[in-house]
Amino acid sequence: MRQPLHLRISAELAAKIRSGEWPPGYRIPFEHELTARYGCARATVSKAVEALAAAGLVDRRRRAGSFVAQPHVEAAILEIADIQAEVEARGQAYGYELLSRRLRPPRAEGDEGRLKAQGPALQLICRHRANGRPFTVEERVINLAAAPSAETADFAATAPGAWLLAHVAWSEAEHRIAALGADPVLAGLLAVAPGHACLRLTRWTWRGGEGITAMRQTFPGEAYNLVARFTPAAFGSDGTKTTI
Amino acid sequence: MRQPLHLRISAELAAKIRSGEWPPGYRIPFEHELTARYGCARATVSKAVEALAAAGLVDRRRRAGSFVAQPHVEAAILEIADIQAEVEARGQAYGYELLSRRLRPPRAEGDEGRLKAQGPALQLICRHRANGRPFTVEERVINLAAAPSAETADFAATAPGAWLLAHVAWSEAEHRIAALGADPVLAGLLAVAPGHACLRLTRWTWRGGEGITAMRQTFPGEAYNLVARFTPAAFGSDGTKTTI
DNA sequence: GACTAAAATATGTCTAGACATATTATCCAG
DNA sequence: CTGGATAATATGTCTAGACATATTTTAGTC
Numbered sequence: 001m002r003q004p005l006h007l008r009i010s011a012e013l014a015a016k017i018r019s020g021e022w023p024p025g026y027r028i029p030f031e032h033e034l035t036a037r038y039g040c041a042r043a044t045v046s047k048a049v050e051a052l053a054a055a056g057l058v059d060r061r062r063r064a065g066s067f068v069a070q071p072h073v074e075a076a077i078l079e080i081a082d083i084q085a086e087v088e089a090r091g092q093a094y095g096y097e098l099l100s101r102r103l104r105p106p107r108a109e110g111d112e113g114r115l116k117a118q119g120p121a122l123q124l125i126c127r128h129r130a131n132g133r134p135f136t137v138e139e140r141v142i143n144l145a146a147a148p149s150a151e152t153a154d155f156a157a158t159a160p161g162a163w164l165l166a167h168v169a170w171s172e173a174e175h176r177i178a179a180l181g182a183d184p185v186l187a188g189l190l191a192v193a194p195g196h197a198c199l200r201l202t203r204w205t206w207r208g209g210e211g212i213t214a215m216r217q218t219f220p221g222e223a224y225n226l227v228a229r230f231t232p233a234a235f236g237s238d239g240t241k242t243t244i
Numbered sequence: 245m246r247q248p249l250h251l252r253i254s255a256e257l258a259a260k261i262r263s264g265e266w267p268p269g270y271r272i273p274f275e276h277e278l279t280a281r282y283g284c285a286r287a288t289v290s291k292a293v294e295a296l297a298a299a300g301l302v303d304r305r306r307r308a309g310s311f312v313a314q315p316h317v318e319a320a321i322l323e324i325a326d327i328q329a330e331v332e333a334r335g336q337a338y339g340y341e342l343l344s345r346r347l348r349p350p351r352a353e354g355d356e357g358r359l360k361a362q363g364p365a366l367q368l369i370c371r372h373r374a375n376g377r378p379f380t381v382e383e384r385v386i387n388l389a390a391a392p393s394a395e396t397a398d399f400a401a402t403a404p405g406a407w408l409l410a411h412v413a414w415s416e417a418e419h420r421i422a423a424l425g426a427d428p429v430l431a432g433l434l435a436v437a438p439g440h441a442c443l444r445l446t447r448w449t450w451r452g453g454e455g456i457t458a459m460r461q462t463f464p465g466e467a468y469n470l471v472a473r474f475t476p477a478a479f480g481s482d483g484t485k486t487t488i
Numbered sequence: 489g490a491c492t493a494a495a496a497t498a499t500g501t502c503t504a505g506a507c508a509t510a511t512t513a514t515c516c517a518g
Numbered sequence: 519c520t521g522g523a524t525a526a527t528a529t530g531t532c533t534a535g536a537c538a539t540a541t542t543t544t545a546g547t548c
Contacts, residue, residue: 004531018415020451030498041533046499054298062499063541072409076419078322078472165316169264175320175472179423179443179465197441197465199423207264221423221441228322228419248501274528285503290529306529307511 005040009048017057017068026068028058076228080175080201082161083138083217087130095129098156099189104141119145124160127189134190135223139216146212161215164205170212176202177226182218190220197221249284253292261301261312268314272302320472324419324445326405327382327461331374339373342400343433348385363389368404371433378434379467383460390456405459408449414456420446421470426462434464441465 016022029037034045049066052058060066087094104123122142128135140160142150147168155163164170178200187194199219205212260266273281278289293310296302304310331338348367366386372379384404386394391412399407408414422444431438443463449456 006531018451020413024413032498041535042499043534044532047531049499060499061541062539063497063543065498070409071414076322076324076417078320078419080320165314169267169315173320175322175470177421177443177470177472178468179441179463181439181441181465195425195439195441197423197425197439199421199443207262219423221425224422226419226421228421250501276528285505286529287504288502291501293529304529305511306509307513307527309528 006044006048009038009045010051013052014057022068024068024070027065028068030065078226078228083128083136087135092130096159098126100125101155122150124155126159136217136219137186137189141214143211146207146210164213168212170205170207172206174204186218192220199224250288250292253282253289254295257296258301266312268312270312271309272312274309322470322472327372327380331379336374340403342370344369345399366394368399370403380461380463381430381433385458387455390454408457412456414449414451416450418448430462436464443468
């Protein structure tokens with residue numbers, strides 16, 4: 001059993017769909033037909049077809065059968081790597097510096113209000129560099145009620161993202177991506193002209209309903225491209241299951 | 245059987261993980277223990293735990309057991325809706341106009357070269373409006389070898405994205421998001437000042453290895469925010485399975 | 489014809505096993 | 519003490535059924 005049968009079945013069905021041989025709307029063979037074709041139990045073909053359904057390649061309807069789904073670009077996988085890893089993956093030298101750190105009384109207005117934090121917060125501003133040049137300015141607010149140990153962490157040595165990842169569990173996150181012209185302060189920090197087009201990535205992170213941290217990274221427009229890849233099939237043509 | 249048992253098990257395990265009661269690295273109960281606890285067959289608990297693994301909540305290792313995964317913000321779901329739906333969802337009036345249409349000989353340089361198209365292509369430039377104001381300028385190239393019927397389609401009446409979705413199957417897509425300052429031509433089309441920060445979404449779409457279309461949408465910076473939501477668990481607290 | 493009840497049927501869920509496979513722990517020999 | 523063979527064990531895959539559930543088709547009734 002070099003290759004599990006259910007993966008082989010998934011891959012063969014996925015190939016028919018992706019090649020266009022089975023167009024959207026086409027009813028793929030019933031489970032009992034696949035059972036006969038592959039000479040296996042229904043649970044096996046069911047697992048194969050269910051995987052295609054999970055990948056969005058087919059829609060299943062009781063009594064009616066399973067149908068090739070209409071293609072739709074509705075969701076893409078946006079990979080947001082750790083800044084340091086991102087910079088080093090480009091073969092550039094990574095640099096990090098803490099610009100500002102202060103304790104802040106509770107407040108709930110603005111972007112940060114989405115965290116619904118009640119207690120005091122730690123506010124950090126730091127800068128990441130690639131080959132010495134400013135790569136991104138990060139503004140971060142950490143809810144000390146959710147992460148008390150952050151108050152004594154050494155954020156001059158460790159970037160807040162890396163520290164939080166290692167110390168605090170989270171359950172939900174939301175990202176927002178926007179373009180904006182750099183204001184004078186930001187322009188100074190990023191070493192660009194005021195008004196220069198920048199990409200801003202904002203992220204809120206929660207655990208349960210409790211806000212943990214809000215973060216805003218601003219990149220000079222030409223320094224960073226967010227890349228999102230999407231494949232409707234989770235199955236490569238070689239039968240390997242790709243991660244979604 | 246109001247709620248399938250395997251979903252109930254998944255939801256209960258997910259709740260323990262998300263609450264922090266089972267921290268990253270914690271070994272969740274063995275399948276035979278869950279089998280005893282829930283009084284069901286191993287296939288049922290296996291399906292439940294496998295779903296958690298697929299959702300990235302746990303890592304499974306033979307002989308060792310299943311362990312709560314380290315949380316990581318590595319991938320987010322970027323939802324990119326149809327422009328018309330997006331505008332209308334905001335309660336604004338949608339407008340569309342075709343600015344330019346021409347047949348182009350094959351060429352393979354630049355962004356478009358990623359399509360690896362051999363034959364002639366159709367090049368379109370169009371503009372989408374929200375409440376009368378420019379919302380985005382779309383530049384699109386369609387590979388006529390992959391979609392011959394595009395040559396006779398009426399893109400003055402139907403936006404190319406909607407037309408392609410209905411007429412051409414695709415298998416892979418890639419998005420790129422960047423910020424840039426508007427050049428004079430773009431600034432005129434978007435009715436903003438030259439240099440104004442804009443958000444640019446570029447998308448390439450393939451079927452198999454064959455490029456179908458390349459698209460570039462540029463939004464005035466303040467008009468559009470891309471939103472990506474991420475939850476490590478595919479299971480809501482109510483046991484419902486959320487889509488990934 | 490329109491509406492309703494019943495039969496048919498494909499998928500959804502689940503069981504109680506079996507054997508395969510990867511990995512860890514153990515024990516033994518050198 | 520170290521390296522390697524061996525045993526133990528948790529997950530991975532699969533079978534051959536069973537019953538549940540949703541939906542469509544069919545048959546029957548008003």
